[in-house]
Amino acid sequence: MSTAQETTNKATFRHLTEAMNTGDRDLMSKAIDAAYAPDALIHTPMPVQATGSQAIKEVFGALYLAFPDLHIAVDDLIEEGDKMVARNTVTGTHRGEYMGVPPTGKLIKYNEIFVLRFVNGRIAETGGIVDVLSQMKQLGVIPPRPDPRNQEAERAIAALIETYRQGFLHLDPEQIASIWDTQHEPLIYVAQEMKEPTYGWPAIQRYMAALPEHLEKVLAKEVRGVRIDILGDTAMAFFISHSTVKMRARPGLHEPTFRVSMIFHRTPAGWRAIHFHESSLSAQAAQAMASA
Numbered sequence: 001m002s003t004a005q006e007t008t009n010k011a012t013f014r015h016l017t018e019a020m021n022t023g024d025r026d027l028m029s030k031a032i033d034a035a036y037a038p039d040a041l042i043h044t045p046m047p048v049q050a051t052g053s054q055a056i057k058e059v060f061g062a063l064y065l066a067f068p069d070l071h072i073a074v075d076d077l078i079e080e081g082d083k084m085v086a087r088n089t090v091t092g093t094h095r096g097e098y099m100g101v102p103p104t105g106k107l108i109k110y111n112e113i114f115v116l117r118f119v120n121g122r123i124a125e126t127g128g129i130v131d132v133l134s135q136m137k138q139l140g141v142i143p144p145r146p147d148p149r150n151q152e153a154e155r156a157i158a159a160l161i162e163t164y165r166q167g168f169l170h171l172d173p174e175q176i177a178s179i180w181d182t183q184h185e186p187l188i189y190v191a192q193e194m195k196e197p198t199y200g201w202p203a204i205q206r207y208m209a210a211l212p213e214h215l216e217k218v219l220a221k222e223v224r225g226v227r228i229d230i231l232g233d234t235a236m237a238f239f240i241s242h243s244t245v246k247m248r249a250r251p252g253l254h255e256p257t258f259r260v261s262m263i264f265h266r267t268p269a270g271w272r273a274i275h276f277h278e279s280s281l282s283a284q285a286a287q288a289m290a291s292a
Contacts, residue, residue: 008121009118010077012122012123013074013077015031016031016034016035017074017088020070021070023068023069028060032053034122035122036056037053037123039052040053040122040125040126042056042127043127044126044129044130046058047099065097066095066096067095067108068092069091069093070090070091071090072089073089075088082118082119083115083117083118084117085114085115085116086114087111088111088112088113089109089111090112092108093105093107093108094106094139098139099132099136101136101141104139106138109138110130110132110134111134112129112130113129114126115127150230153266153271154228154235156271157228157235157264160179160271160273161223161226161239161262163175163176163178166221167179168211168218170218171211171212171217171218173205176211177205180201180204181265181272181274183201184272185200186200187200187204188275189276191278192279192280214249215246216246216247218243218244219244219245220242222243224240224242226238226239227239233266234265235264235265236261236262236263237260237262237263238261238262239260240258240259241259241260242255242257242258243256257281258278258279258281259278259280261277261278262275262276
């Protein structure tokens with residue numbers, strides 16, 4: 001094939017893409033008629049009964065109903081003889097039903113690759129791959145695969161929460177202190193019985209060291225309903241803490257239930273806590289949560 005013909009084929013494809021990006025149905029239809037042979041052989045599976053250029057029209061008609069702002073960016077266009085390979089990035093906002101999925105309003109972005117064969121300046125045969133899996137993930141039909149790095153982080157943070165539980169259960173201030181990044185500023189500890197937050201490691205350390213002075217014994221310490229959210233190098237944990245304690249200054253056993261939130265961040269030594277906040281639950285709320 002002559003260089004002039006190859007140049008013409010590329011111009012045909014680019015003109016087709018430009019027309020498709022306008023969203024103008026009449027212009028798109030004319031561009032498809034100009035670019036595709038009426039009986040073009042299409043190897044890519046399509047959800048339509050039509051064949052040839054008519055099938056292309058129906059598929060793009062359905063796409064623009066689902067994604068009115070559909071845009072095709074040509075990333076690579078490689079031609080050899082009568083064949084051309086096009087690698088595209090497609091974006092669009094999901095405004096209409098697509099493959100049975102009702103509108104989500106989500107902006108999606110996916111890739112596609114097509115191989116086209118030209119005869120007399122028109123596409124006579126085409127086949128390709130569209131990343132439908134990426135589409136379905138972005139539309140929420142298929143949940144994304146869990147990030148192994150996040151799973152590892154969740155296990156590390158769960159282990160720190162367990163260290164906190166064990167340290168409190170055994171009234172071991174050093175064990176409780178081990179989960180903290182003592183060099184971070186600011187560190188914040190909000191205990192439910194204190195009027196003001198405790199700021200900075202020295203003050204937090206003094207609070208922890210004084211626990212055995214107020215608590216004679218911890219008979220039980222339960223942590224339940226743990227939820228951990230990983231946001232890059234920061235993580236948030238939420239859980240319910242229930243204790244059975246014997247206090248030195250008060251008779252009998254006490255069973256406080258707290259809602260706890262913690263913030264952790266990733267350090268060279270691993271994950272460490274930088275914020276702790278607990279608030280008491282009413283007896284009614286605690287009972288309801290226990291029976292849930």
